[in-house]
Amino acid sequence: MAVNAxxxxxxxxxxxxxxxxxxxxSREGLPLGWGFGDAHWIISSLIKYRQxxxxxxxxxxxxxxxxxxxxxxxLGPNGAGKTxxxxxxxxxxxxxxxxxxxxGYDVVRQxxxxxxxxxxxxxxxxxxxxxxxxxRQNLHFFxxxxxxxxxxxxxxIDETLEWLGLTGRAKDKPPTLSAGExxxxxxxxxxxxxxxxxxxxxxxxxxxxxGAHQVREFITRELIGSGTSGILTTHRMDEAEDLCARVxxxxxxxxxxxxxxLELKKTVGERSILEIRARRVPRDALQTLRTLPGIRTAxxxxxxxxxxxxxxxxxxxxxxxxxGRVADSLASAGIAVSSIETTQPxxxxxxxxLTNKRIAQ
Amino acid sequence: xxxxxxxxxxLTGRQQQAAVWxxxxxxxxxxxxxxxxxxxxxxxxxxxxxxxxxxxxxGLSLSVAHGLTGGYVDxxxxxxxxNTLLTxxxxxxxxxxxxxxxxxxxxxxxxxxxRLPGFVIGLSVGKLVDAVIQVAVILLGGWLFFxxxxxxxxxxxxxxxxxxxxxAAVIGLGLAAAGMVYLLDARGGQxxxxxxxxxxxxxxxGVYFPIQVLPAAVQWLCYLVPQTYAIDGMRxxxxxxxxxxxxxxxxxxxxxxxxxxxxxxxxxxxxxxPLGWLVFRNGMERARADGRLSRxx
Numbered sequence: 281m282a283v284n285a286x287x288x289x290x291x292x293x294x295x296x297x298x299x300x301x302x303x304x305x306s307r308e309g310l311p312l313g314w315g316f317g318d319a320h321w322i323i324s325s326l327i328k329y330r331q332x333x334x335x336x337x338x339x340x341x342x343x344x345x346x347x348x349x350x351x352x353x354x355l356g357p358n359g360a361g362k363t364x365x366x367x368x369x370x371x372x373x374x375x376x377x378x379x380x381x382x383x384g385y386d387v388v389r390q391x392x393x394x395x396x397x398x399x400x401x402x403x404x405x406x407x408x409x410x411x412x413x414x415x416r417q418n419l420h421f422f423x424x425x426x427x428x429x430x431x432x433x434x435x436x437i438d439e440t441l442e443w444l445g446l447t448g449r450a451k452d453k454p455p456t457l458s459a460g461e462x463x464x465x466x467x468x469x470x471x472x473x474x475x476x477x478x479x480x481x482x483x484x485x486x487x488x489x490x491g492a493h494q495v496r497e498f499i500t501r502e503l504i505g506s507g508t509s510g511i512l513t514t515h516r517m518d519e520a521e522d523l524c525a526r527v528x529x530x531x532x533x534x535x536x537x538x539x540x541x542l543e544l545k546k547t548v549g550e551r552s553i554l555e556i557r558a559r560r561v562p563r564d565a566l567q568t569l570r571t572l573p574g575i576r577t578a579x580x581x582x583x584x585x586x587x588x589x590x591x592x593x594x595x596x597x598x599x600x601x602x603x604g605r606v607a608d609s610l611a612s613a614g615i616a617v618s619s620i621e622t623t624q625p626x627x628x629x630x631x632x633x634l635t636n637k638r639i640a641q
Numbered sequence: 642x643x644x645x646x647x648x649x650x651x652l653t654g655r656q657q658q659a660a661v662w663x664x665x666x667x668x669x670x671x672x673x674x675x676x677x678x679x680x681x682x683x684x685x686x687x688x689x690x691x692x693x694x695x696x697x698x699x700g701l702s703l704s705v706a707h708g709l710t711g712g713y714v715d716x717x718x719x720x721x722x723x724n725t726l727l728t729x730x731x732x733x734x735x736x737x738x739x740x741x742x743x744x745x746x747x748x749x750x751x752x753x754x755x756r757l758p759g760f761v762i763g764l765s766v767g768k769l770v771d772a773v774i775q776v777a778v779i780l781l782g783g784w785l786f787f788x789x790x791x792x793x794x795x796x797x798x799x800x801x802x803x804x805x806x807x808x809a810a811v812i813g814l815g816l817a818a819a820g821m822v823y824l825l826d827a828r829g830g831q832x833x834x835x836x837x838x839x840x841x842x843x844x845x846x847g848v849y850f851p852i853q854v855l856p857a858a859v860q861w862l863c864y865l866v867p868q869t870y871a872i873d874g875m876r877x878x879x880x881x882x883x884x885x886x887x888x889x890x891x892x893x894x895x896x897x898x899x900x901x902x903x904x905x906x907x908x909x910x911x912x913x914x915p916l917g918w919l920v921f922r923n924g925m926e927r928a929r930a931d932g933r934l935s936r937x938x
Contacts, residue, residue, distance in 0.1 A: 371751075371752070373930075393649060395754045397649050398752075400749075402748065402749075407745045410671060425663070425750070425753040427650075427656035427660075475649075
């Protein structure tokens with residue numbers, strides 16, 4: 281393992297990452313449908329040991345820092361490497377290359393100190409709670425693992441449950457909680473412990489808008505408000521923009537851009553996006569749009585009131601005359617357009633400009 | 642809420658102990674959550690006890706054939722009780738690890754400040770506590786209903802001299818078995834180390850019948866597992882050093898069979914515990930490297 285000789289600066293940075301790489305072996309099994317029936321799995325598992333190993337870079341040379349008191353957003357589509365990256369920082373995965381420091385401690389050489397310094401709140405981790413124990417008993421269990429004395433533990437549990445609006449559910453067991461309440465329980469576990477650094481891995485995934493709003497409100501009030509540092513991964517642009525002072529965009533294991541949301545949007549150009557709203561834009565029409573002069577790319581997303589319309593975002597090199605050409609092209613394809621207008625770039629547009637694809641694909 | 646940004650403090654020994662204790666409390670709470678199921682499982686232990694007590698009444702004259710001063714009940718209940726405890730020590734780390742793997746609890750536990758020894762003790766200790774309850778049921782039931790002779794001449798120090806190295810040796814094998822979860826991808830509920838040790842110990846370690854009744858060709862197998870020495874030593878510790886005929890190989894060695902049992906167990910523990918730990922730690926490191934530590938990775 282090659283680890284560079286970076287020296288941490290914990291006074292300034294809560295997290296420092298230099299050239300971190302994590303790769304996994306992938307081996308293809310037998311293609312499904314070869315007619316082996318249940319024996320497929322046996323044959324496949326026997327054969328996979330004979331196949332050539334193929335390495336896939338899940339995290340591919342990431343460099344970034346998180347300043348003290350900063351919540352850095354890590355934005356990227358599924359499979360971009362966000363969760364793998366956080367698990368490297370949380371010592372759950374071993375780095376293949378590079379070095380990383382959490383709260384000034386080396387994740388390779390000082391894993392015990394790193395674990396005392398951080399809390400990982402992973403998506404779906406609520407399943408790790410004991411479903412036979414109550415919310416309160418579960419929190420006691422984790423509080424004890426972090427060495428919190430009983431009286432203090434009781435006080436913090438009461439306090440955290442109250443903040444999260446879960447006081448009334450303290451004696452209930454996790455299976456009786458809603459998805460939002462389970463996610464809050466996970467937050468309660470983390471915030472009860474109060475480590476200097478937090479890693480929030482898609483904390484609002486699977487929540488309804490109200491539940492997601494409550495979780496975001498809690499993060500804003502209790503985490504950002506207290507000056508704690510951390511990384512929040514998400515594929516929701518609004519979430520990254522609302523909660524994070526700076527955002528890093530990740531794709532295929534690499535950080536392709538990092539900066540404040542405003543800085544990132546400026547890289548796209550302030551008035552370079554045309555948004556078309558139409559009931560449906562066939563894929564061949566979209567392909568035609570991409571070939572028009574002055575258009576860099578065209579990406580479609582379901583949008584509009586009640587999801588009845590599609591929204592096509594055109595990234596343009598030059599808006600002069602482009603709207604007219606687009607309208608003509610769509611009209612000749614027989615597509616009824618509700619509106620064509622220039623619009624401000626979003627973080628999604630930044631991602632599209634960098635990768636030619638949408639985050640939510 | 643103001644989160645303290647000051648330097649972190651490592652957990653003290655007392656805090657680590659509290660963490661292990663909270664695992665025991667949690668496991669007991671979960672174990673007795675479904676009371677009917679738990680009582681039914683204890684009835685299974687009673688059922689086993691009744692079967693062997695009846696076999697004893699049916700007329701197995703082991704005391705005559707193999708120099709046992711007590712009857713078959715004393716012989717088999719001691720074997721059953723110790724085997725129950727040693728089986729829990731053997732299977733505890735493996736079962737605890739795969740339970741935490743499939744429940745996804747492993748990730749949240751390993752990201753906590755709990756160190757690896759605390760983690761594996763925490764996962765296994767509940768199973769040992771459960772085994773202790775079963776042992777109590779076996780011995781109490783035997784004493785109340787089947788004339789199990791509660792040992793009065795047994796020496797507590799000798800008892801511990803057998804039990805502690807026996808547990809250490811078997812826990813070492815159990816750690817190696819848990820390492821197989823990742824080293825051999827044995828996540829499906831069984832692994833080769835556990836299987837081999839359990840198969841040998843249940844058939845030839847002298848739990849249910851003296852080793853001498855086995856065909857000579859398979860008797861040598863009994864010397865491979867620590868359970869043989871533990872069960873033989875325990876019977877001697879409880880019922881007197883010369884209460885039964887020693888296993889064939891031991892009978893040919895000079896010195897007291899009990900002392901030989903204890904020495905072999907100590908040597909076994911000294912080798913198995915560090916080796917088992919090495920295998921377990923390597924398994925965990927391998928999983929960290931190739932990303933198979935938790936089911937979602």
